[in-house]
Structure formats: C-alpha cells, structure tokens
Amino acid sequence: MTGPSSAAGHGAAAVGPWDVPGRGWYARDVHEVAHDLLGAFLTRRSAEGDVTLRITEVEAYDGERDPGSHAYRGRTDRNRAMFGEPGHLYVYRHLGLHHCVNVVAGPVGRASAVLLRAGEVVEGAGLGRARRTATGRCDSDRQIARGPARLAVALDLDLRHYGAELTDPDGELVLYRPAGLLRPPVATGPRVGVSGDGGDGALYPWRYWLTGDPTVSAYRRVSARAR
Structure with a gap:
C-alpha cells in the first residue's frame, strides 16, 4: 500500500508499508479508535490536488x-450517520458557521464518533493554506488545520461528505496508518465547547492529543449546547 507521499520526517509515520483500516478496525470502543486515530493520516483527493494531514x-x-x-437523546435525521456502519464520516454544521468532521466508530x-480537532498538513500544504486564506487568516502552516x-x-469537507467512506484505498x-505504528505519547483533557453534564472534564476527559505537538488547538472553555 502506497501511503501519503510527503510523510517522510514524521517519526514512525515514515515507515511503510501502509494500511487502510477496514470496517472492523472502526467497530471498536470509541476511545480505542480515538487513540489509534492519533498519528494516522487522512487524505482528501480532489481535482485541485490532494491534501493529506496527520x-x-x-x-x-x-x-x-x-x-x-x-446522539444522547436518540436518533434524528441529523445524526443518523452515527447509528450506521463505522468507518464513515458524520459531518455537521456548527451554529451555522462552520463544519465539524467526525469518524463513526x-x-x-x-x-x-470521534471528532477530528486538529492535524498537521504533510502533503498539499499550499492548497490547504489557499483554502484557509480564502475564508480567513492563516499565519503559518501549523495553523492550516489547527482546530x-x-x-x-x-x-x-462539508455536508457533501456526510456519510463518506474512509475504507476504500481508491476513494x-x-x-492510512503505517503498519505496526506504535501508540505515541498522548495527553488527555476536557472536551471543548460542551455544556451541561457532558462538559464535566473530570468525568469526561475525552479530548486526546499528541503530547507537545504544535498543531494541537488551544483549549478554550466556553458555554455551548451539547453536541
């Protein structure tokens, strides 16, 4: 399996061969999947070019x-993808302002589901940055996908990709995950922007990030509706 072409220099991620996890890999406990998504690579192919992030x-x-x-209050038309097969995307528009991308597990x-909060663009940084500057400010490459x-x-990615498949190597x-990738050092903390009972960071320290990585978003405790 050929993985992202610009992955060299990213530690264990530079070692092949590459695996594209199948449905069963996602059909595990959500916290296991969340940990194992860290350090994995997501590629989006388009006519403009490919963008890959770690x-x-x-x-x-x-x-x-x-x-x-x-999904706390049950199935709705909005969240139906979360109840379906793992290995697909659940995409929603937050407060009518921007999109959030989740991996169903x-x-x-x-x-x-696992919300993708941040990544390091390792291929197609020019295209990724152009997309970002078309909608707002982007001061450096580490800010391209930081948040x-x-x-x-x-x-x-937007609502066009609701339910999109992640397990097709040609999709x-x-x-991608490097075969034999060991779990990197991971830090944990409260989730961002979750109110009510689900916002208790002591009970739900369910935000996970690569320790010390500069692309990890800044934590801001805000009051918002439960997601």
Whole structure:
C-alpha cells in the first residue's frame, strides 16, 4: 500500500508499508479508535490536488450514554450517520458557521464518533493554506488545520461528505496508518465547547492529543449546547 507521499520526517509515520483500516478496525470502543486515530493520516483527493494531514487531536463521543453527544437523546435525521456502519464520516454544521468532521466508530447502532480537532498538513500544504486564506487568516502552516473548523476547510469537507467512506484505498477520502505504528505519547483533557453534564472534564476527559505537538488547538472553555 502506497501511503501519503510527503510523510517522510514524521517519526514512525515514515515507515511503510501502509494500511487502510477496514470496517472492523472502526467497530471498536470509541476511545480505542480515538487513540489509534492519533498519528494516522487522512487524505482528501480532489481535482485541485490532494491534501493529506496527520491527525494530532481528537475528541471521543460515546453515543446515547454520553450527555455531550448529538446522539444522547436518540436518533434524528441529523445524526443518523452515527447509528450506521463505522468507518464513515458524520459531518455537521456548527451554529451555522462552520463544519465539524467526525469518524463513526463502534458497532452499528452504538452511535459513537470521534471528532477530528486538529492535524498537521504533510502533503498539499499550499492548497490547504489557499483554502484557509480564502475564508480567513492563516499565519503559518501549523495553523492550516489547527482546530476542527480549519481542518474541515483545509480538506474542503462539508455536508457533501456526510456519510463518506474512509475504507476504500481508491476513494475520495482515505485514512492510512503505517503498519505496526506504535501508540505515541498522548495527553488527555476536557472536551471543548460542551455544556451541561457532558462538559464535566473530570468525568469526561475525552479530548486526546499528541503530547507537545504544535498543531494541537488551544483549549478554550466556553458555554455551548451539547453536541
């Protein structure tokens, strides 16, 4: 398997061969999937060119058992993708302003998902930065996908990609992991922008990030509706 062509220089990620995880890889506990997404690579192919990022920060949402999850109160038309097969995207528009991209995890019907919060662009940085500057300020390459909204813009992902597949090596979107990749050092903390019971960082320290990585977004405690 040929992986992202610009991955050299990123530690264990520079070592091949590359794996494209299948459906069963995603059909695990959401926290296991969240940890294993860190250090993986997500490629978005388009007529403009390819953009690949190394995932550096995520948040786990555990379906109907999690007060912070969109699925906490059951299935709706908006969240139906979360109840479907793992290995697809759940994309939503936050407060009508920007898009957030989630990877569906766990068994069918569990409604678990992992929010992609930040990444390091390792291929197609020029294209990713051009997309970002078309919608706002981008001071450096480390800012291209630093935060969930910026990540979505850099990859040009929106509601068109609701339910998109990640397990097809030839697809528009594909997730790669270097074979034998060891879990890197990971830090944990409270999720961002979650109110109510699901916002209790002591009970839900379910934001995970690569320790010391400069592309990880800054934590801001804000009051917002449960996601």
